[in-house]
Amino acid sequence: MKAQYFFLCLEAAIRKIPQNLIMCFSTLAICLALGMVIALIRTYRIPVLAPLLDILMAVTKAFPANLILLICIMAYTYTFNDIVTFLHLNITIRDVNLIYIAIVGLIIVSLPGISEVLRGGLLAIPKGQFEAGYSVGMTAFQTFRDIILPQMFRVIIPVLTNSILTLMKSTALVNVMGVSDILRGSIEAATDAYCYLEAYVAAALVFWVLGFMIEKIGRMLEARFNKGIRQIS
């Protein structure tokens, strides 16, 4: 370990933080929206769709994350020309930023987990809350938006923090697709001096700080939203 190389890699890694944050949080936003729909379908057992999604989620969860990303990028490069000719677009494969493909891959990777978290939140809300909403004349959508969703959010914060942490860690895998991120930036800075140990330690340190912050923010939110809630312990 040489301090000089370490700081070189650390600087390169820190420069790439926005890239990872963009990937992490855009994936999270899309996953929350899609996951909510999936959770609602699965909780209220909508015929045909619910069992189909049960199977789909279970199967998706069974694949290793980096294989999903690898298959995504390869399927994309194989089918790119067909898609372009089909849509009559005049672009080549170099014009498309690979980060979009990475986000698609990450959505596939983390959607089962996040929809499961949301489903757990939905199930944790007592049935009486729905009935209370209906009894004062609210529609099903109003009840969901104004009564269920806020309570659900409070329940899922600890588990969701965990999912965000996992998602953050899986953004480190996008370098198998050739997308630049913290890890790749750090390694690229190391190729000249062949100081790979320093590069990986620097990347790990950056991820550690980010993960630590996510955990801290999660705890803070949890404490804030649980104020005034009486619990057994």
Added chain:
Amino acid sequence: MFSWSYVIDYFPKIIIKFPMTLKLVLIPFAISFMFGFAIALLRLKKIKAIDWLLKLYVSYVRCTPVITQMFIVYFGMPILMQNFGIDAYDWEPAIFVYIAYSINISAFLSETIRSSILAVPIGQMEAGYSVGMSGFQTMRDIVVPQALKISLPMLGNMFISLFRATALAYMVNVIDMIGKARALAASGGHLLEGYVCCAAVFAIISLGLEVIFHLINKKLSFGHSYGKQRKVRA
């Protein structure tokens, strides 16, 4: 272009390497089960300095990606070993993966085991003492069996996620299923087909494991209220 004939052609060649994947799961899991237990018991003793150190270790493992942990061991271990006069540069790459995953899973297992030991009612410990058992005997014969039963669903999940995480081992030149797929592609092209084979194997095995663990849990939690509660919340 993608062709199914290559998938069928590659499948037997890739499945041969399945024992390697199995080794990558079983050896670290066995090692980290012991270490995880030791760490959990150590943390329950609540010695300040050790507790703080172990917390730091768990935080490191939780917050950094497995891929960086693996490479840090891969590049760092030989340098560390050199200080003790051991030449680790020509060790088999799989050994580094065993070490890295053991470090990783130990941390998660220790948290799981600790929370399950804490979930056993304190009366059980006192019951052991009241019939004259020592602290160690009570732990071994009364508390730990109950704690293991509580932690089984989480252990199952962890085992399955470790199985999926072994898909990273090819990056340090371990010839597992994916490594084999890449080797085949290097001579004949068609990398995607090889990956599809690997993905299919991973999916089938982890779905199978999930069903097995589910059945075990159902059997063990028969008549217990905590099994039902967990089901509603998860």
